[in-house]
Amino acid sequence: MTSVTQCEAMLNHVLNERANVLARETGFVKRERKLTGASFVQVMALGHLHQPEATLDQLTQDAQVCGIQISAPGLHQRCTESAATFLQAVLTELIEQVVTVKAVPVALFKRFKQVIIEDASTIVLPAALAERWQGCGGSSPGSTEHTASALKLHVRLDLKRGQLIGPHLSAGRVHELHGPLREQLLSAGSLYVADRGYWSLSRLRELSEQGVRFCQHPKANTVFYDRQGKRIDLETALPRTIGQVKVMHVSLGKQDRLPVRLLMVRIPKEVVEQRRERLSEEARDKGKEVSEQQWKLAEWTLVVTNAAAKHISVEQALILLRERWLIELLFKLWKSQGQIDAWRSQLPWQALCELYAKLIAVVLQHWLLLFGCWHNPWRSLVKASAVVRALALDLLEVLSGISRLHLIVCKLRRRMQSGCRLNRRAAEPCLAQVLLEGLDWLLT
Structure with missing residues (x-):
């Protein structure tokens, strides 16, 4: 279990210390500037967490929170290919951090070390980015979207303690079974749940040999x-x-x-x-x-x-397979509210910078959701994420040394005590109802 103090140390390590090192290594920063690598990633990520559709002017306003002065044209000029490479490097280091909280009180989960669900989601990119992220080419059947360039997000989520594994990135044409998570072993005693896209006899054998139990629909x-x-x-x-x-x-x-x-x-x-x-x-x-x-x-x-x-x-x-939908709801949350699949600029590198910044933002959002409400099986991540976005700029103050993370977590918990619960439904029971009260499986 990760403490708030440990999480704050992780944030400072990645978004301050390592960010400045990575900015130099990727060529984003070549000489001393007022806008450091750390300042850039913090403004881009937390500004977009606060307002997913933020304009450059609004991002410069957010930068004032931590005393950074930069104009909209100046910020625009910084969103280059090297900036995209830098932001991707920061994202890679961020997702290597392990943040977990106390196990959610669900009897079924107590039998397993972890309850892992896995899925992937694709984001269509501007065609000019095909050399970096190759899509499947042409247009998808039944769609007018051009898929010369696409990015696939590979994610695992532990339903028990909330750990987010990913999003790991691959080209859009890479099949889920051959994604970057394939090589990451699961802990013995864990349970693995995924959809038919992950059905593979060799994969199931690997899981069994690792001491992992699986539960899947066959093809x-x-x-x-x-x-x-x-x-x-x-x-x-x-x-x-x-x-x-x-x-x-x-x-x-x-x-x-x-x-x-x-x-x-x-x-x-x-x-x-x-x-x-x-x-x-x-x-x-x-x-x-x-x-x-x-x-x-x-x-x-x-x-x-x-x-x-x-x-x-x-x-x-059947209940566990129904819970698999939670990861699809997570992707839906990231896209509908986090706007990870939309960007304001038509310029490819600026669009990619915005995408990476938003991916960093949703990882930070997830960590705050863990501390704020994961312990409650009746939590609504959609409602709770709105609370996180409202306090996003407070996190800028934490990274600037003006405030402390535990103060933000206290605010989150107070606000999430009201208006952040799932509604009980008779016709289509919500996930909490199914987990805690059982399932009328004849109707699924």
């Missing part, structure tokens, strides 16, 4: 074998009655024989229709067709896990 074309190596006819094995649950001990891979539990639930017709509608929409967006097997298997929820029944029941597996 539609996955082949299952019994313990004797005979291929299972999935169609005859599936439960026939709506609401019926069936569990089988199976193996994955004809040669690998990875032992897992296959959890199967027959779902109601209205849910099947919703799934098939989503499948059709996703296929249209990608310019593909829904396979016959995908269409057929939409009538069931299938889950594969290497965890024993005493660790994860069928209902708990």
Whole structure:
């Protein structure tokens, strides 16, 4: 668990000490200036945290908080290729810091050292940046967006203690399975949850060998074998009655024989229709067709896990897979409120500077959310992040030595005691309801 004092030391180390070193190493600062590397990154990141759509004039106003005087044209001139390289270097060092808080009081999480969810999100960049961040080329099917250049964010999140791992960056064309997080080992005794994009037999075997339990939906074309190596006819094995649950001990891979539990639930017709509608929409967006097997298997929820029944029941597996949506909500928060996928300038390097600054900003925002409200399962990150943005310039004072981080955290906690909770919903229970009160899994 990270203390507020330790977090303040991390902030000063990265955003003051290391920032000035990196500014010289990347060529952003070549001689002594009033606008140091530390001042530049602090104004760019915290100014955009305070106002994601900030103009250059507004950023120069924010700079006055820590006694920095610079004009809008002067700040514009500093947003160069070397500035982008510098900001990326600061982001890289920032995400290497480990910030965790006291475990959220959820009984299901106590069984695991960490509860890790993983996902990735793509940001389309100006085509002029293709040499630095290569996209997939052309335009996406069903979209007019040009993807000659794109950046992919790879993120892991520990639901138990809130640790944010990432965002690690790769070119947009890199598949999630081959992203920079692939080489980062997970702690033995942890639980790993991800969507079908991360489904890979070799990956699942690696997790098992690390002592990590996993819980994932299999792909539609996955082949299952019994313990004797005979291929299972999935169609005859599936439960026939709506609401019926069936569990089988199976193996994955004809040669690998990875032992897992296959959890199967027959779902109601209205849910099947919703799934098939989503499948059709996703296929249209990608310019593909829904396979016959995908269409057929939409009538069931299938889950594969290497965890024993005493660790994860069928209902708990469904709950955990539903919690995976939290990382998608995190990306949505970063994009809708943090505006990480939007920039004011049409100039490519200035746009990239703004993107990196906003990524630094959302990492800092997450750290403050941990100290302010992570302990509360009913927290609303959307509502709480508005409180963080309101106090963003106070963090400039901390980094300037004018104030202390614990004073900001006290303000955050007081303000987040009211108006920062998820609303209870009868029709579509929120994540806190599902975790604390269980899940009517027939309706998922």
